Every structure is written in C-alpha cells, then in structure tokens.
Amino acid sequence: MAAQGLETAQNGLTANRRDTEVVDALERYRKTVYGVALTHTNNRCDADDVFQEVFVAYLRSSVDFADEEHRKAWLIRTTLNLSLKLVTSSWRSRTELCEPGAPALSVCDPSLPPSDFAFSDPRADEVFAALRALPTDYRITMHLFYLEDLPVSAIANVLGTTEGAIKTRLSRARAMVRDSVHETACNE
Amino acid sequence: MSRPDELFDDRELMARMRDEMSPDQRLVDELTSKLHADTSAAAGTSIGAGAGTSTGTSIGAGAASEPLPVSRPRRRRRWAAGLSVAAAVFLVAALGFAVLRPGGVLSLAGIKSPFETDPSAQQLTQSAAAAPMEAVSSYEDLYATLCARMGVAPLATAATWSDDMLRSLKVKSVPASSIGYGDGAMLTAPATGERDSAAESSTSGLDAKSAAPTSPSPSTDYSTTNTQVAGIDEADVVKTDGDFLYMILRGSEVVIASADGANTKEVSRFTPEAPDGQSNCGLIDLYLSGDVLVVMSRVTLQVGTQEDLNAPIPQGGGTSGGSLGGSSPGYPGEIEPAAAPQAASATSDSPTSSPAEEPMASGPANAASPTEPQDAVAPYPSPYYPSMRSVTQVSLYDVSDARAPVLIDLFAQDGYHTTSRLMDNVLYLVTNHAPSYLPYEVRPYDYLPLLYGEGCVDATVPSQHIYPTPGSAGTGYTVVTALDLKASKRVASLTVVGSAGTVYMGHNNLYVAESFYQEGEDDFLAQEGANRYIKVDSSYDTRIARIPVGTGQLALAASAVVPGALLNQFSLDEFDGHLRVATSSTVYTSFYILNEDTGYRSHDYGAQSDAMRGAAPTQTNALYVLDASLAIVGRIEGLAPNERIYSTRFDGDVGYVVTFRQVDPLFTIDLSDPRRPKVTNALKIPGFSQYLHPFGDGLLLGIGMNASDTGRVSTMKLAMFDTSDPYDVWERDKHLLSTTYSPALYNHKSVFADVEKGLVGFPTNDSSSARGYNGTGLYLVYSYRTPDFGMNESGGFFEKLAVSLPLTKGIDYGTYSAYDDRYSSYEYVDVDNTRGLYVGDSFYIVSGDNILVFDLASFKQTASVKLS
Secondary structure: OOOOOOOOOOOOOOOOHHHHHHHHHHHHHHHHHHHHHHHHOOOOOHHHHHHHHHHHHHHHHHOOOOOOOHHHHHHHHHHHHHHHHHHHHHOOOOOHOOOOOOOOOOOOOOOOOOOOOOOOOOOHHHHHHHHHHHHHHOOOOOOOHOOOOHHHHHHHHHHHOOHHHHHHHHHHHHOOOOOOOHHHHHHO | OOOOHOOOOOHHHHHHHHHHOOOOOHHHHHHHHHHHHHHHHHOOOHHHHOOOOOOOOOHHHHHOOOOOOOOOOOOOOOOOOOOOHHHHHHEEEEEEEOOOOOOOOOOOOOOOOOOOOOOOHHHHHHHOOOOOOOOOOOHHHHHHHHHHHHHHOOHHOOOOHHHHHHHHHHHEEEEOOOOEEEEEEEEHHHHHOOOOOOHHHHHHHOOOOOOOOOOOOOOOOOOOOOOOOOEOOOOEOOOOOOOOEEEEEOEEEEEEEOOOHHHHHEEEOOEOOOOOOOOOEEEEEEEEEEEEEEEEEEEEEEEEEHHHHOHHHHHHHHOOOOOOOOOOOOOOOOOOOOHHHHHHHHOOOOOOOOOOOOOHOOOOOOOOOOOOOOOOOOOOOOOOOEEEEEEEEEEEEEEEOOOOEEOOOOOOHHHHHHEEEEEEEEEEEEEEOOOOOOOOOOOHHHHHOOOEOOOEEEEEHHHHHHHEEOOOOOOOEEEEEEEEEEOOOOEEEEEEEEOOOOEEEEEEEEEEEEEEEEEEEEEEEEEEEOOOEEEEEEEEEEEEEEOOOOOOOOOOOOEEEEEOEEOHHHEEEEOOOOEEEEEEEEEEEEEEEEEEEOOEEEEOHHHHHHHHHOOOOEEEEEEEEOOOOEEEEEEEEEOOOOOEEEEEEEEEOOOEEEOOOOEEEEEEEOOOOOOOOOEEEEEEEEEEEEHHHHHHHHEEEEEEEEEEOOOOOEEEEEEEEEEOOOOEEEEEEEEEOOOOOHHOOHHHOOEEEOOOOOEEEEEEEEOOOOOOOOEEEEEEEEEEEEEHHOEOOEEEEEEEEEEEEOEEEEEEEEEEEOOOOOOEEEOOOOOOOOOEEOOOOOEEEEOOOEEEEEOOOOOOOEEEEEOO
C-alpha cells in the first residue's frame, strides 16, 4: 500500500491517514466526540451524523498532530464546528434530517423527537437540559470542564482563548444555570 | 432541592453521564468499516505525508487552520422573562422623556438616547448654572437680605455692635427635654444638668499621664469607619485606634474600653461639658485623630447680656424643649403671666441681678397684664430676653492615657449638626441654624451666626464669607467651620444663607447642596372672563456650592444649579478636576385658575384630578459632569425614565447608578472623558441595590432588596457584580436574606466591609415590624470568595456569623421618679447604632451597652461585655 503522493480513490474519497490511526482515535475519543455532538445538536440522529463526519474528516485531513493533546483538541473543535453547521442547516430544512438511504450510516429513526437523548439518572437529564440551554461558548466550556474533566488550560487551548476567559465563562455559565431555574422556581 | 448548578459539582454524576453519552455500537462498527473501506480504496495514500507526526509543527498553527466556533456577541441573559414594561421604557429612552418645563431650559430636541450626550444641549443647560454666589457686603446687608426674604422692614437697631460686645455676651446651657445622638436615632437626656465627677476631674487640668501601662499589646491592624472617600474620615458612634474602643453610650456618655479580645473591658467613661460647664448629654458622634478624641454633641444655649439672661423666658417659645434651631418668642398676645417663667430664671446663675432691679420691672409689667389689649407698637417682648439657640459643640480630649481623658478645648457653633469630615487633622463641621429675629426688635446676635469657645461667644462668621443663595426665600444658615485639631484652633468659617441638604467632601473641596422647588412658566390652557386656566410644571433642582478645603480658609469658589434632586452624599463625587452628580427628577404638573382681577391663583382641583387619574408624575434621572466653575461639561439625561435612583457609587473613571421601578437597571457609566459620559452597560435584575461598595478588582458589592418580576419588594439581598468588562457587567453571585431591614440600606457607616479579607458585615432587624424596638436583631458577617476553577472551588457568599444582638437598657429621661430617685428604663435592641469592627485578631460588635467579641478567623465568640 505504500505509494508516493495522493491518489484519488475509486469512490472519490481521498484518504491521507492510515485507517488504523483513525480507528485508534475512534476508540479513544468516541465518547468525547459523541458527547460534544450530543450536547451541541438537537437530537440523537444529528449527533450520529456529526460523529461520523468527524472521523471521516479526520481521515481526510492533512493536519500534522504534534501530540495526543493536539489531536484531541482538533477532534473536539471539529465536532463542535460540524455540530453547529448541522444545527444551522437543520433549521432551514427539517426534512433533511435523517434520510434513510443517504450516504450516512446512522441508525436514525426519524420518528424520534428532538432532544431525545435521555439518561438513566433524572438529575443527569437536568444537567443535560441546563447545558443545552446555554449559548454555545458557555455550553462547550461547561461540557469540557465538567463532563470531559479537562483543566482550564486545556480548554483554553482547545477553544483558542485565554484561561481567564475560560474561568469567566465558567462563572457566568454557572450563574446562568443557577438563575434560570431559580427564577421559575421562585414563582414570582 | 439542590440547585441545578450544584449538580455539576457531583463528579460521580458527571462521570456517569459521560459514560452514557456513547454512540450506538452498530454505528461505530459501520463507521469503522467505512473508514477501512475509504482507506483501502485510496490505495495510493501516502503514509508519510501527513500521517506521521512532526514535532516541528506547532499546535498553534494546527489550531489556527481550523475555524473556531463563531463567538456570538455577548448578550446578557434576560433574568425576568416577559418583562417588557421596564425594558421597553428603557429602550424607548429619552424619546418619551418628559422633563420639560414649559419654556424651560431643557429642550427635547437636544436629547436623544440615554447613551448619547448632545453637545448642543450643553449650551442650554449651561445657562441654568447660576452666577457664582456673592458674599454680603456687610452685616447690614445680611440683615436687609433676611428681612427682604421674610417680607418685613428692617429695623434700625440691628446695626451697631462690635466684636468686644459679642465676646462679652453670656452663654448658658439649657436643659432640653429631647436630644438625639448619631445621625438620626433619638434618645432622651436628663432633665437637669448635673456635674459629672469625671467631667470635673477632666477640667481640673491635672496631668493625667500616669506611670501605669496605657494599653494592652498594641495592635497595628484595625478597621476604620466605612467612609465614602478614602483618606477622609467621617464621624461615627464607635471609633478605634487599635488599642481601645471609643463609643457613645445612650447618647449621654463616652465610654472607652480596651480592645483586648477575650479580656476586653471598660477603662473609663465621661460626659462632656457644655460651654458654661454644665453637663451636656446630647452626644452625636466621635472622631479620633492621633491622641485627640473629638466628641460632638448638641447643646441648647441661651445667649445674651446679663440682663437678657435674667429675663423670663417668654412662653410660646423656648421652654418647649427641643426647639431646635432657635426659637421665636412668638407674637403679641401670646405671652403668659410671668409667674412660671420666673421660677425657671431663678435657677439661673445670675450673680448680680435680682428681680427687683429696674430692667426686670418692665418685663413682668408687660407680662402681668394679659387682659390688656395688646399694643402692636409697644416694644414686645421685653428687650431683655435670652436668645435661644441650638448649638453643636466640639470637645477635644487628650486620650494618650485612655484611662484618664483630659479636656483640651471646647468649641461650638450655631446650628443643628448636619455632618462633618476629618482630613489631615482638620475637622470640617457643617451645621444648620435658623436665626431668630423679630419683626419688632432685634439684636445683632439674633441674626448673626455665632461661634463659641469655652463659656463664651468667640466670634461671628466674617461678612465676606456669608453668601445668600440667589433667588431663594430661605432664611436658614448653613455654617461651615474648619477646626485645626493639632493647634486646637478654629481657622476658618463660612455661612451660606440657605439650608444644606446634602454635603459631600472630596480631597480638594467641600460641596454643599441644597434642593429647592422650582416652578416653570404658566402654560395657558383657557380663558373664561377674568379667569385664566393655566398649568405649571414644577420640580426640584439642586444648587451646589464648592468650597475649597485644605487651604487654611473657607470661601465659596463656585456655585451652580443642576436639574433634579440628590439621593445622598454618594450622588456626588469629585475626580480629576471634575464633579460628577447623579440626580433624580420628578416633574409635577399643577393646574391653577388665575384670577386676573385680583391676581390671585387658586388650585383647579377639577382639572388636577382629571389629569392625575392614572398618571404618575414624570420621573427621570441624569448624570452630570461639572468642571471647576461648576458648569456642566458632560451629561447623560433621560436615564431610566419613570424610575428613581436607589444608589450611586463612583469609582474613578466609572460610575454605577441603580434605578428601580420593577427591575433594577444597574447602569455602568464610563466617565473617563468628562465631556462624553456614556452608559456602557445596563444590567437588569430583579430588586435593587441601595448601597454599592467596590470590592476589589472587577467586583462591586450591592446591598439592597430583592423583588419579584412585577416589582413587589420582598427581602434583603446581597449581590456581587462582575465589573471587569464595563460593557458586560453581570451579577456573579447573590444571596437572599430573610430579613427586610438593615441600617446598611440607609447608613453606609453601619456597614463593615474589608475587601482584603473578603468580609462584609452589618446589623439587621429580624422582625418585619418595628425598627429594632422590641424586635430581635442579628449581626451578619459574610465572606466572599471568587471561584477558583483551578482548584475546582465554587465561589460566592458564605455566612461566617449570624449572632443575635443583645438587649440594651435605655433610660427614659422623661419619667423621673422622685420616689425612687431614678428614671424608668426599658430594654430594646439598638440595631441602627450597632457597629462591627476588627482590631488585631478579634472582631468586635458594639451594640448599645454591649460589646461582643469574636475570634476574627473562626468567628467563635470569645467574650461578651455589658457596660453599666
């Protein structure tokens, strides 16, 4: 299989990486990527789509990863970008959702309602809902800090901003979560 | 139920969640095969080109090639969903702004949105700045001005007097039946002034320095009164110098206690004297300046010649105690037989006169004929009667040995205590005095503002420093003096003829502000015969006078008028050569019928009630930036229409203004360019802050009330605002209390705030009914911590102390029981005068006759001292 240069494959795809590398990443980061996708898309269906696209994109990309952290950061960012792109396009045409027979291999069931992902623990549902109610910047930051357990420095690196900004986002997001439910609970 | 944000702290929950967020295995399998298929299909894939990692590639470069999520513009989350009223009003802004006086100086055309300032409107408002106030040319001029304002003709007798004559006047303190202390609390004082033994020894002049050690281990770190401006002290009922606590007890005594942690105890107490040596019990406030303890108190004095002091005190005047600000002995026809007043004068210290002397004869002769028709031309009352004046006294004590304070000197000035400041060892005292003068006879010292030394009149205010406010009908005096505490000398004095409502002092100037009622022009509505139907808009404006300080003299440098009224001293702030002023303005519309034949105007109640039905007076707020001549150079007007200001705080280049009607916009105002102040952020949250306190880097503490979305005020609330980005101020943390009242809402001195230690403390009243009386009180201390995400710590307010305030014994001086030889007492919680402070390792709460001591680190109680 060793050959110099890139050649277009029969099905039009260009692969730059060994499949094993990508599959390795898939194994390592499946929950990370899927989690981010789930939190940032509207339903399981879309999350599935994004999940696949990320690794396909990885396969096709030519980025030189310096280390594992770099790779993880790239994967997270790509997942986020693709999620947002999908959500935006979903707004425009809901009928595009989950077309069986499309190139995607998702096991989607078009009868599932949006935000259909449910946890076994209702508190987790609450956390999930709270996250999804946040604007993107805050949502991804909270997700990476609390669900992915990344340190502030790593999150800053992933999202391309300062540690201070990340800390601020965390404070604000928590305040938002606290207050948005608090308001309704206070029955005012 | 736990708060949703707290769920994030549950690490196990988070881990389980993440575990569940997993793709379906079938999906993964299918994707895996697809990836293999792609790869094998691309048979010509070069493994080298890209798959290998190159350590030379920087992460940054890789990162930069990926598009980052678009950062949405930061929008403050709407806390109160559906609250369109306040928001709509706010956004519509000054277009609906209606602070208009018909033909007045503010024109709607010049005002756009609250976020812009219109330079063309500046010229209009400039003309509203009054010409600088001019001093009177002479005392005769002053007298003439007063008479003109009163609408009476000046009498010739007023003119002649001399400094010597003034200094020869006698001064006698009068027992008053009700005197207050602190800034607002009222207590009663003894009916007779008895010499206090401590006061006697303090005037004996003995050298009180003893060989005994004067203090426990000296502590260097202690808290000071919570003042508006750093470096300028404000008087308070409790002070400390790190070794001792000095406090006013029951408004009648000064008590000194050692600040010794668990061993705290009283070391001495005394009662300051009045200028004539009588005991004086209306204590107001304290200052500490080095070794000098300054005690301010209220005295009522009789001032006059010896004959005056011997004369009966006319009824209908001064004997009704609490005649604050002087008294007018009334008009002809009101005088009573001399019998009763003579009894009072018999107790006076008149060594020479006896009732048989001739000057006295005319007194009783006039008075003893109540049935005679009163002759308006006859000299009434007797020319001899004392001028009664309410006076504020400043006593200086040497407390280098706290166990034996020594009186150094004593000063007093006419007027009811308004406020004071201490800067660079100079005490600036502001009092309000109502001169007593008669239409029939007047002596110079009836209308002159007097300054007193020990037992005598010292001087009067120089005429070149007496300024009548132009266009005003007010006849009260605002007396300002500067007292050098080191030299024990009064160095300067000044009087404004008007009444000072708000006083603010910055490092360079003292500002005295007076709000006055202003009417616009008549707005013609209709004419019916001789009746002209008009409406008139009126509002309150504020005149501000600037008095430079620190120069060794007091003179008025500039004055101006700004529209609207001030909330309190925090509405003014001097910074970088400019004065920033925040005002609230309410425009009232009144309907009148003007009868053109008689010239009289009467209320048109019909039209008034028609107009009033459902309509509230127009209200708006503004911020002005004034230069040294107090001309307006920058402004924001039409801020939060139909709301009023609840608190203001200026902090260098930034100003924060809280208004409220249903929600609380906290306005952040950029003041870095005095000519172009601009609102950078308006944060809408329920409730409002009544006191704002900058709390370190990018933080602002707010103490206030919580309220529902519809504006229904509930309980108290602490809020910490993040002000690091002036364009995006938000509420970082908040804490709701169950109480509805604390003096902290109205009196900043009752707040203990230490930014370095991250602590805030204040007293509250636990009951929703009476303010402290027979209710329970609590002293609360909170620490505030910003979250440390590196350590995975959340932040917020944490309660460190919530201690019940003990009862204090109050003495009812109006209920002397001769049988028991004592006054009746009662018990109450002195919430308003409770103060919290720290000295060294201990935190002290002084509440009435109690001192509670706690360890500053743990807030465990270490002592409880009861003062007798």
